[in-house]
Amino acid sequence: MSSMGRRDLFKRAFGLTAGLVGMSALKPLYASDEMIIRGPDVPDVPVTKVSDRCYYLLAQDPEPSPQNFGFFSNPGFIVTSEGVVVIDTGGSVQIGEMILRQIKTVTDKPVIKVINTHFHGDHWLGNHAFVKANPDVEIYSHQEVIDQIKNGSGEFWIGFMQRNTDNAISGTVATSPTKVLKGGEVMKVGDTTLKIHHFGRVHTVADLAVEVVEDQTVYSGDMMMRRIANMADGSYLGSIDAMDQLAALPAKQFIPGHGKHDGQKLITDFKTFCEVVYNKTGEYYDEGMSDFEIKPKLMEEPFMKDTASQWPGYESTLGKYVVVAVQEYEKNMF
Missing domain, CATH: 3.60.15.10 (Ribonuclease Z/Hydroxyacylglutathione hydrolase-like)
Known part of the structure; x- marks a missing residue:
């Protein structure tokens, strides 16, 4: 069969x-x-x-x-x-x-x-x-x-x-x-x-x-x-x-x-991605933005537009990444 x-x-x-x-x-x-x-x-x-x-x-x-x-x-x-x-x-x-x-x-x-x-x-x-x-x-x-x-x-x-x-x-x-x-x-x-x-x-x-x-x-x-x-x-x-x-x-x-x-480029790419998502999410959060307002801002960042946008799951999953970043940022504030 x-x-x-x-x-x-x-x-x-x-x-x-x-x-x-x-x-x-x-x-x-x-x-x-x-x-x-x-x-x-x-x-x-x-x-x-x-x-x-x-x-x-x-x-x-x-x-x-x-x-x-x-x-x-x-x-x-x-x-x-x-x-x-x-x-x-x-x-x-x-x-x-x-x-x-x-x-x-x-x-x-x-x-x-x-x-x-x-x-x-x-x-x-x-x-x-x-x-x-x-x-x-x-x-x-x-x-x-x-x-x-x-x-x-x-x-x-x-x-x-x-x-x-x-x-x-x-x-x-x-x-x-x-x-x-x-x-x-x-x-x-x-x-x-x-x-x-x-x-x-x-x-x-x-x-x-x-x-x-x-x-x-x-x-x-x-x-x-x-x-x-x-x-x-x-x-x-x-x-x-x-x-x-x-x-x-x-x-x-x-x-x-x-x-x-x-080689090392794999490390630097992922580190840059995490830094952009976490640090920029924190900045926009401090400005009073919600997670759904932060996502389009992140997508305008040069690394996101030039590199991360080519990765599988970018459009469908990036919003979830922002939510997790907000949660971690809030946790680290207190």
């Missing part, structure tokens, strides 16, 4: 997303117990090589949709002499399985560690596939990721992804990390040194960056990107400070959670 035929079958058989979410969330199903009804396989996404050890799968779309099967963030992997370390696993078991297939196009070495950069589900729901392939795989994250999943984040993200993909992630089970990273750790994996960085509240309170020392490359998760995305869990001032700390690292390449990898 074709992928589209399977998807039509799911819709006829279950009708409502809620039924599918309940089915996937209640019964963990791994290697020895396959789901009878599950979403279609995700088409292979080619591997992008950044350095001798560092790779990622570039997601072309900024948001989940039925057409992209929920693949809209960048999973990455590091090939060491001991085995493969995966950085983020995508938003479904099917995406995780696709990542595993693509890793095999580069190396036959086993996946021995997974690191989830934060608690947004497009970066960790694919954990299911890695546990299914190897129940002993080590999955790491900040403690807050584990706490969020324990307190209902898994069900929320499965529901979110189901609604936005026409149930393409059916069969995915929320699979939590089991090992904790706080930031500051140095992990020696065969011939490769990984430094873990945590800068406080940036995109979320749980963001981890993974520095691959020998390759001068950093997987930065969603701490910076050329995309107007979810800022509700983050901080503008925290992001600005984190950009300074990332810029101080001895790295030449940065692999974001969304969009193409780049």
Whole structure:
């Protein structure tokens, strides 16, 4: 049966997303117990090589949709002499399985560690596939990721992804990390040194960056990107400070959670964006303007017109960014 035929079958058989979410969330199903009804396989996404050890799968779309099967963030992997370390696993078991297939196009070495950069589900729901392939795989994250999943984040993200993909992630089970990273750790994996960085509240309170020392490359998760995305869990001032700390690292390449990898320009662009949004929002707020009056003012700023206006989500999401900036500015006033 074709992928589209399977998807039509799911819709006829279950009708409502809620039924599918309940089915996937209640019964963990791994290697020895396959789901009878599950979403279609995700088409292979080619591997992008950044350095001798560092790779990622570039997601072309900024948001989940039925057409992209929920693949809209960048999973990455590091090939060491001991085995493969995966950085983020995508938003479904099917995406995780696709990542595993693509890793095999580069190396036959086993996946021995997974690191989830934060608690947004497009970066960790694919954990299911890695546990299914190897129940002993080590999955790491900040403690807050584990706490969020324990307190209902898994069900929320499965529901979110189901609604936005026409149930393409059916069969995915929320699979939590089991090992904790706080930031500051140095992990020696065969011939490769990984430094873990945590800068406080940036995109979320749980963001981890993974520095691959020998390759001068950093997987930065969603701490910076050329995309107007979810800022509700983050901080503008925290992001600005984190950009300074990332810029101080001895790295030449940065692999974001969304969009193409780049050098220091990725950092400076996102820092400038955060500074313009936060500082200008504060100025206009002090003049008595409301958030809907501030948005058009921001859009006239040179950086916004010349650079940020080209980023996905600019027109649709910038207003939400202003609201969050107002809330943070008010909080910092008192």
